[in-house]
Amino acid sequence: MDGMVSAALSRGGDYADLYFEFRVRDILTLEEGILKNATKSISQGVGVRVIAGDKTGYAYSDGFEIEEMLRAAHAAGQIALAPGAVPAPPIAVSRSHPHDLYQVPRPLIDRDLTEKILLLQEADRVGRGYDPHIVEVRAVLSNEKKHIQIHGSHSDTTCDFQPLTVFQVSCIAARDADRQIGIKGGGGRVGMEFFNSRPPSYFARDAARQAIMLLSAVEAPAGPMPVVLGPGWPGILLHEAVGHGLEADFNRKQLSAFAGRMGQKVASELCSVVDDGTLPYRRGSLNVDDEGHSTGRTLLIEKGILRGYMQDRLSAHLTGCAPTGNGRRESYACMPMPRMTNTFMLPGESTNEQIIRSVSKGLYAVNFGGGQVDITSGKFVFSASEAYLIEGGKITRPVKGATLIGNGPDVLTRVSMVGNDLALDEGIGTCGKDGQSVPVGVGAPTLRVDEITVGGTTQG
Amino acid sequence: MRISFPLSAIKGVDVDRTDLAREVVKRAERAGASAAEVLIREGTEFSTTIRMGAADKLHQANFRMLGIRVLCGNRAAVLATSDFSDASLHEAIRDAIEMAGAAGEDLSAGIPNPDLHDPHAPSLALCFLAASQMTAEAKMNLAKRCEDAALGYDPRIRNSEGATFEDSLIEMTFGNSSGFFASYFKTTCSLAVSPLAEQDGLKQRDYWLSTHLDISLLQPPEELGAEAARRALRRLGARKVSTCEAPVIFDPLASASIMKHIADAVSGTALLRKASFLTGKLGTRIASPLVTIYDDALRPGGLGSRPFDAEGVRSKCTTVMNRGMLDSYLLDSYSARKLGLKTTGNSNRQPQESPSVGPSNFYLKAGDQTPKQIIGSVKRGLYVTELIGFGVDIVSGNFSQGVAGLWVEDGELAYPVDEITIAGNLKDMLTRIEAVGNDLLPLGEIFAPTVLIGRMVVSGN
Numbered sequence: 057m058d059g060m061v062s063a064a065l066s067r068g069g070d071y072a073d074l075y076f077e078f079r080v081r082d083i084l085t086l087e088e089g090i091l092k093n094a095t096k097s098i099s100q101g102v103g104v105r106v107i108a109g110d111k112t113g114y115a116y117s118d119g120f121e122i123e124e125m126l127r128a129a130h131a132a133g134q135i136a137l138a139p140g141a142v143p144a145p146p147i148a149v150s151r152s153h154p155h156d157l158y159q160v161p162r163p164l165i166d167r168d169l170t171e172k173i174l175l176l177q178e179a180d181r182v183g184r185g186y187d188p189h190i191v192e193v194r195a196v197l198s199n200e201k202k203h204i205q206i207h208g209s210h211s212d213t214t215c216d217f218q219p220l221t222v223f224q225v226s227c228i229a230a231r232d233a234d235r236q237i238g239i240k241g242g243g244g245r246v247g248m249e250f251f252n253s254r255p256p257s258y259f260a261r262d263a264a265r266q267a268i269m270l271l272s273a274v275e276a277p278a279g280p281m282p283v284v285l286g287p288g289w290p291g292i293l294l295h296e297a298v299g300h301g302l303e304a305d306f307n308r309k310q311l312s313a314f315a316g317r318m319g320q321k322v323a324s325e326l327c328s329v330v331d332d333g334t335l336p337y338r339r340g341s342l343n344v345d346d347e348g349h350s351t352g353r354t355l356l357i358e359k360g361i362l363r364g365y366m367q368d369r370l371s372a373h374l375t376g377c378a379p380t381g382n383g384r385r386e387s388y389a390c391m392p393m394p395r396m397t398n399t400f401m402l403p404g405e406s407t408n409e410q411i412i413r414s415v416s417k418g419l420y421a422v423n424f425g426g427g428q429v430d431i432t433s434g435k436f437v438f439s440a441s442e443a444y445l446i447e448g449g450k451i452t453r454p455v456k457g458a459t460l461i462g463n464g465p466d467v468l469t470r471v472s473m474v475g476n477d478l479a480l481d482e483g484i485g486t487c488g489k490d491g492q493s494v495p496v497g498v499g500a501p502t503l504r505v506d507e508i509t510v511g512g513t514t515q516g
Numbered sequence: 517m518r519i520s521f522p523l524s525a526i527k528g529v530d531v532d533r534t535d536l537a538r539e540v541v542k543r544a545e546r547a548g549a550s551a552a553e554v555l556i557r558e559g560t561e562f563s564t565t566i567r568m569g570a571a572d573k574l575h576q577a578n579f580r581m582l583g584i585r586v587l588c589g590n591r592a593a594v595l596a597t598s599d600f601s602d603a604s605l606h607e608a609i610r611d612a613i614e615m616a617g618a619a620g621e622d623l624s625a626g627i628p629n630p631d632l633h634d635p636h637a638p639s640l641a642l643c644f645l646a647a648s649q650m651t652a653e654a655k656m657n658l659a660k661r662c663e664d665a666a667l668g669y670d671p672r673i674r675n676s677e678g679a680t681f682e683d684s685l686i687e688m689t690f691g692n693s694s695g696f697f698a699s700y701f702k703t704t705c706s707l708a709v710s711p712l713a714e715q716d717g718l719k720q721r722d723y724w725l726s727t728h729l730d731i732s733l734l735q736p737p738e739e740l741g742a743e744a745a746r747r748a749l750r751r752l753g754a755r756k757v758s759t760c761e762a763p764v765i766f767d768p769l770a771s772a773s774i775m776k777h778i779a780d781a782v783s784g785t786a787l788l789r790k791a792s793f794l795t796g797k798l799g800t801r802i803a804s805p806l807v808t809i810y811d812d813a814l815r816p817g818g819l820g821s822r823p824f825d826a827e828g829v830r831s832k833c834t835t836v837m838n839r840g841m842l843d844s845y846l847l848d849s850y851s852a853r854k855l856g857l858k859t860t861g862n863s864n865r866q867p868q869e870s871p872s873v874g875p876s877n878f879y880l881k882a883g884d885q886t887p888k889q890i891i892g893s894v895k896r897g898l899y900v901t902e903l904i905g906f907g908v909d910i911v912s913g914n915f916s917q918g919v920a921g922l923w924v925e926d927g928e929l930a931y932p933v934d935e936i937t938i939a940g941n942l943k944d945m946l947t948r949i950e951a952v953g954n955d956l957l958p959l960g961e962i963f964a965p966t967v968l969i970g971r972m973v974v975s976g977n
Contacts, residue, residue: 083870085870086620087789090619090621090622091619092619092620092622093592093593093594093619093870093871094592094593094615094616094618094619094870095593095594095595095596095868095869096594096595096596096611096612096615097581097583097595097868098596098597098598098599098608099581099597099598100598100599101598110570110572111570111572111573112573112574113573113574113575114573114574114576115576116577116579117577117578118578118579118580118581118598119598119599119600124578127578128577131576131577132574132576134574134652138570138571138574138656169614169615169618170618173618192791194789226791228789228790228911235790235793235795235911235912236911237791237911237912270912276939278759278939278973278975279975279976279977280976280977309567309675309677310675311675311677311712311721313719389577389579391573391575425907425909426905426906427905427906428904428905428906428918429904430904430920432719432721433718433720433751433934435904435918435920435934435935436918437904437905437907437917437918437937438905439905439906439907439916441909456912457907457909457912457916458907458937458939459905459907459916459917459918459939461905461918461935461937461975462935463935509935509936509937509976509977510937510975511916511917511936511937511938511939512916512939512973513916513940513973514973515759515760515973
């Protein structure tokens with residue numbers, strides 16, 4: 057391996073690392089009551105990275121043949137010859153202190169197919185039995201195990217074994233011309249024990265409930281109004297509104313709406329936000345990041361004041377900060393970037409009931425699809441899949457899905473109540489950046505945002 | 517004629533992947549599969565980013581994946597591996613057959629009818645080697661010229677996410693138990709730049725790109741950089757507007773994103789799950805008479821063009837919508853059997869995926885109005901240049917997305933807007949298309965010209 061690192065650095069460069077990965081993944085899909093699709097894929101390869109100043113060269117090979125790996129090492133090393141701007145300060149030697157956050161002796165991927173099929177069948181049965189208007193149920197179990205090994209020119213060799221499981225049920229309800237879908241899923245870096253507290257029926261029932269509820273939903277309102285976000289998955293607000301904007305690469309390059317705002321007030325003083333990669337068994341957690349640094353808990357916002365960015369090796373090095381264990385990549389085919397792990401807001405003092413009662417006319421949103429942010433302008437959206445009108449301090453009617461849109465740097469300044477009921481999501485989040493997807497977690501207590509624009513169709 | 521030299525030039529050996537496909541199919545049959553299908557995706561890719569005039573990233577790689585789909589009677593499973601060694605393939609076949617044994621009996625599972633393969637299909641011109649023969653320095657120079665043009669366009673452009681040049685060369689090989697074995701090569705390249713404009717402490721970003729199979733067709737880097745700069749500059753000073761109902765014009769990038777949802781909604785994969793608002797609508801009028809949509813896998817130079825699909829079914833051009841009538845869904849052999857229809861050659865599964873359907877070159881036929889005429893026809897409305905978010909549900913047709921763009925007053929683009937949403941239902945949006953532009957611009961596999969939708973709800977202040 058040292059030979060490959062030398063090959064990578066043969067034309068210069070300050071740092072090189074090798075990222076070895078072996079990954080097995082299976083996906084089982086039950087539809088129409090039968091196991092329709094069973095797929096399994098095995099991929100292995102090595103990614104070689106060379107850093108020269110602020111430039112990165114990257115190459116990979118599928119497989120571990122020596123010639124291919126050396127070819128990759130030489131290809132990545134080409135970057136050292138490219139014209140660059142920033143001279144290279146020396147890179148500090150890092151030492152990692154790995155955690156052991158996911159002790160899963162027998163990950164689901166290694167279990168018998170029949171055991172896994174039983175989980176899917178239970179979901180199918182419960183989903184179909186929930187209501188006669190449920191016309192289709194689809195249950196998907198995807199499991200993965202990943203062995204990684206990172207060998208850097210300035211650091212120890214680091215290894216990790218990362219299991220990952222997601223169970224997801226979608227139910228379609230139809231009545232006359234109306235057709236609605238409800239989706240519920242969960243998982244993490246867990247084994248079969250996960251299903252003791254969250255059996256397949258739990259997911260199936262909730263997916264069916266959402267689909268049926270949407271059949272009687274009214275059009276969502278349009279315009280600015282107070283919005284109460286329920287605990288858990290609505291924490292996606294933080295991921296989009298501030299999370300991406302606090303990734304160090306965007307700030308180092310002055311691309312983020314948060315660039316240069318360290319130490320300034322970016323949220324109401326009720327808001328403290330952290331990114332924590334060390335929560336046991338969580339989907340977004342890692343013992344070490346994909347550059348070999350131990351993960352940690354990074355304080356992003358403390359009582360409304362911007363305190364920290366999420367760093368990878370390159371950005372930490374160029375800005376003179378310590379790495380925070382947020383250097384992640386989708387696979388050996390991709391170069392690492394600063395990415396979130398589990399991002400959530402710390403609890404406050406109000407109860408969920410107090411917060412809802414405080415709103416005379418607004419929206420209560422409890423489930424969301426995806427979100428997206430333009431990190432430069434700070435404008436972000438996230439789409440509610442389950443939401444209700446609040447009228448006179450009470451939850452009244454369910455509304456159809458609507459996108460909420462806001463401005464990252466000021467939305468948290470409008471948070472006027474924070475609940476005491478912090479919850480993390482159930483373990484289904486996937487974050488995309490620059491074409492790379494990585495598993496993440498989000499979380500929040502119940503929140504009241506005094507004004508946010510709701511993109512429905514009912515005016516006034 | 518086999519064009520084998522591109523990959524062999526890189527790999528140093530001449531490997532005929534159809535031989536490997538033949539071998540794997542044979543072994544799977546010997547191991548007990550009643551039928552097997554092999555898909556191999558192999559290639560090389562290059563990408564470089566220049567940011568603020570200097571090299572930022574250089575990425576190059578060779579990649580490969582072999583997927584085998586076995587059928588044991590009516591039970592199917594897929595196994596994929598990036599390790600092509602004998603031992604690994606042996607294990608893959610064994611695991612696939614074991615998994616198929618556990619799968620459910622599915623009467624529609626199978627491989628396509630053999631007469632859908634065409635061993636004598638005329639070859640499409642999909643492989644252009646000019647880009648793979650260029651040096652990394654020359655490619656970096658293209659990106660640099662592009663970013664320089666954006667940065668030099670206006671003093672308010674002071675920063676950039678960079679300019680990226682990418683190219684790839686892919687060989688797709690297919691083979692199955694019907695004895696059809698074939699492969700094709702395809703190249704793609706793209707140049708894109710994303711500058712930031714800044715004024716009064718507020719920043720706006722936009723981008724522009726050009727992408728083709730043949731590098732000689734790329735838009736000149738200077739032109740591309742200037743266009744990206746103009747797009748970023750016109751967003752400066754963006755504000756919200758009041759909530760209202762208004763006509764909405766989509767520029768070609770934005771209307772391509774609407775087409776993407778239509779492509780999803782007509783896909784056999786969604787239809788057999790009853791997960792589309794177009795379930796049961798075949799042969800009925802679902803859109804304005806201005807709407808004609810094709811899926812043309814044979815389009816010359818098309819980014820989604822291919823001689824056969826991922827099941828080896830010969831490619832063709834499908835009329836999906838004809839003047840507002842839903843003429844055809846997009847189907848692979850599985851969804852076709854299931855729905856009692858014929859495959860349209862739209863299997864687009866990757867080696868590691870189970871059967872799934874997707875578009876090839878899916879586009880809205882150009883109309884005859886210029887974008888200027890369309891904007892000129894709107895007294896007061898919204899011109900959308902970017903859609904963000906995931907607020908589109910193809911099951912119900914419910915549509916609610918964040919947008920950025922320009923406000924139209926008296927037929928002119930008046931001022932930039934953002935932090936607003938537009939909402940409606942795809943069913944109504946299709947019937948309310950009142951104008952289709954003549955500016956069809958293929959910037960991907962799914963593309964469309966400028967489109968005017970008569971009425972949507974704009975949510976803002």
